[in-house]
Amino acid sequence: MAPVAETNSKAFSDLNLKDNLTLMATHEKKLELVTSKAPLPGPGQALVHVKATGVCGSDVHFWQHAGLGPWKIEDRVAVGHESGGVVLAVGEGVTNVKPGDRVAIEPGVPCFKATCDYCRKGSYNLCPEVDFYSVPPKDGTLTRYHVHPAGWLHKVPDSMSYEEIALLEPLSVTLQATILANIQLGNPVLITGAGPIGAVQLLCASAAGAFPIVITDLSQERLDFAKRLVPNVETYKIDTKKTPEEAAVEIRNAFTRACGHEPGTGNDCAPQISMECTGVESSIATASFATAPQGLVFVIGVGRDYQTIPFMHLSTNEISLKFLFRYRDTWPRAIRLVTGGKINVKQIVTSRFPLEKAKEAVEHAADRSKFSVKTIILDED
Template structure:
């Protein structure tokens, strides 16, 4: 198809109906049908071929909001997407029709009055348009119009599922870079959900060793072990205190390094990547991390939580947080295309776009072992 700017409108109407999955303020899901939009200046129309379901999508649906963002009426879900450019608007020269692209969903203002954008910390832009966060509709749809400058071309060799998974990889890649994980560094990962296992892949690629990953669910730990056989797993017993769990985790690190626990040679993680946002897990992370170490919180949790303040203080443990990502997409593309990180193995379930509601129900069902659910749309 020729670029829309030079093509008759008839070409647009020849497209299939545009399906999109919405969450409503009544905590319902709606699969709506419409016509594809025409891209304006600086925009491109993408046929979205694959979208991953994120925990935030489920949260927006189940709670009609997330943190400070509330659904007033409805909002389109989805922000882990990739596809093919099928039309471009005026002035677009970074992508062309036929290009495979990843969609970076956070589009900042880049106004000269925005200090965060000027400093390069565009993920903190207070007026960022993040697609799937109200009021901006998401990318879980057949055809999506997006600012062309926030589309990243990818090699033809990459699958659409790999392209979709660049978004969660960008989260953990940003965390790995900010945490400065180093070769031979002991690293603890709390939480073996989708973000936890992507963080595991990043920690392994960064050269961390030994790595211990925790979770309350045995199936999740088994999946993590399948992905990275050398990882050590620890199943959290909720009947134990965070301190007791931390002591057993330290013993596991020590044993993994070839020492006997309690003999003066204990090994503690220098960095803990907290991927749950659950208060008790943050406490376990704090008690397990070595003095002067780092607890890096990636998970999203309750608005207000208690922390073991004096333990963190008297051990000079740094508590740091992450909000999305910036400048990660080209690096993430190189890591996947170059075979350094294999995200394909994260996909456990696939649904066609027409069954997007079923896919969301599946992703929300904690009784079914699952890591990453992909919604696809064939050409």
């Protein structure tokens, strides 16, 4: 934890800082909005007034399950890792940012030791000693004032809104996926799941020139929302009474019709690449059966530790199965895409809450009875 700013510190009194509000998830599966003093940046660090934070599904999972995968909450941890804001102060030795700069916070900070093979090879997202802010024991960024290693703050143009800055994090996820899946002009692409990541993946696939694109979901509201994001996308509502094989046939038929043909006439089309954004076993199976031979099923979603996959179908059709873990080197590219108007990421925001109601915001994002794609928490005063 960063040291707390002393009340008699002239430099900090000149900033007129408010009480620091932070949303914590506890080991008792509760959310607590706590108050503290603003932290003080040390050498190599910067103090950021966090102006906007997006609610991620992992924030909900940490709250409701007191952990995620191998990471468990022992006491409590601040949630949030989709954040942007403005630099208020910097510690000794910081030269890349200065007070007044608008910045995006890259939450995964690797060790960068010379002995770390992953950092040395550039795959810093796989660093076993990475500090990922919001993953225990590292506190997250859903707070008013956050101290962060300055080298992992990315300056953005003043024209970019704070919401857009916060959404650079989920955009980084799908941008990394788009790069690794090698989505190109004219690739037929299936996207399973029209939630926050599926929606941004849709924007990325469309920007990359994929066509046709079919997106699936259980919710018609989310499918309608996806259609508003990208009007030429085809939608398919999942019927849980149908098997993955049956759903896959209908999804392939949707691709064929999107190409201007009728199924069964010799011009059938199937997705070459399927971007799986749910992590749900049945959805992965549906994507596997829908994908063309020698195609790719790329899993972005997070699911159960152990799952059953249609092994023989994948094997006998030479379909590759690939996974994503976070991102690396995506932030400058993501900033250019948003600044240049290539991807309008703020379209996915469906709800906004002030920081004082951060607890209600996370509860809203978790409530499946209410329509929500991306919830944003703001502290712009």
